[in-house]
Amino acid sequence: MNEAAVGTGGRVLGLFQGARLTPTQRRIAHSLVQHGPSAAYLSAAEVAELAGVSQPSVTRFAMALGYAGYPALRRELRALAAVPATPPETGENPMQDALRAETRRLERMADELGDLSAVERAAQMLVGSRPLPVLGLRAAAPLAGYFGYFAAKVHPDVRVLDGGGTILLDRLDQARAAGASAVLAIVLPRYPRETLEAIREAKELGLAVVALTDSAVSPVAEAADVVLPAPVGTQLVFDLHTGPMAMAMVLLQAMCDAAPETAQRRLEEFEATANRRHIFEA
Known part of the structure; x- marks a missing residue:
């Protein structure tokens, strides 16, 4: 996962902080965090397949977070994915990038x-x-x-x-x-x-x-x-x-x-x- 994915994943994780989730809902949340920006463009059926749960479970998960349904949650995920996750290119090598990302974490x-x-x-x-x-x-x-x-x-x-x-x-x-x-x-x-x-x-x-x-x-x-x-x-x-x-x-x-x-x-x-x-x- 690149730094953009890591940054988006961290912001997505913020949506779930403090929520009381069932084990099934935790699996869905974990899948969304792991897939970073790409998760914002998945259908409910695709999220369900990734997490190994049913499609209705994805809908219930979105509602447990306070959204009207999965489409509303997906809009929020897309908004988060659109936020720049990394600073401008610095010309540094990948090793330096990795350590600077660690500093930000x-x-x-x-x-x-x-x-x-x-x-x-x-x-x-x-x-x-x-x-x-x-x-x-x-x-x-x-x-x-x-x-x-x-x-x-x-x-x-x-x-x-x-x-x-x-x-x-x-x-x-x-x-x-x-x-x-x-x-x-x-x-x-x-x-x-x-x-x-x-x-x-x-x-x-x-x-x-x-x-x-x-x-x-x-x-x-x-x-x-x-x-x-x-x-x-x-x-x-x-x-x-x-x-x-x-x-x-x-x-x-x-x-x-x-x-x-x-x-x-x-x-x-x-x-x-x-x-x-x-x-x-x-």
Whole structure:
């Protein structure tokens, strides 16, 4: 998806923010976001085919957003698609364009963090979970490990779940039996089926789910108690995960703010241990 599509997709996503959508309606919303400007010129039947739903579901989706029907929603989508999504040509190379687009995404994320209620709610859930499972498979595995490494400095029992198979469900069972009350699920495109299945299992076990994902209408959103959206960059061969990494650190900061005395004590203990063992050169 090019930057114009990414920009339009972000504006389309704004139409759905705060709406209470059914799982079927979330699939429709996700398809519209993913297809960017081209979605504005699709018929209801074509949208239904893309999302794998019925045509009446598309009509009900438009009405759930407050439109008289799908034609009215499509007019709004076309208006959004007509808004320039990128600055004038700069003559820079594609690598520079990709990084500048990432900067703009981070700026939008910063604007959205004017309301910290979701981040603070997520932090409260996670800081109180003993142990704290952090789930991330495939493309999300490195970010799960990154978050887990730093979270372990301020949380007494962080368990990174970055391997699939039946042992993943065993580890969820073990975390719940040990007292876990919540799980952080990092879910990035292309949304591994195994991750979504593990999240459903976590819900059945009674765990609250905080989802760090690329979009408020990502497939994990319908199962999550709190969704923290952080868009990924799509201009290079492989996605840029700068946004999700930034959101992970914002969440960890909020966890420290939610339990400042515990966080400070554990940081001091870590520094004392690091000095005694001469772990770092500087």
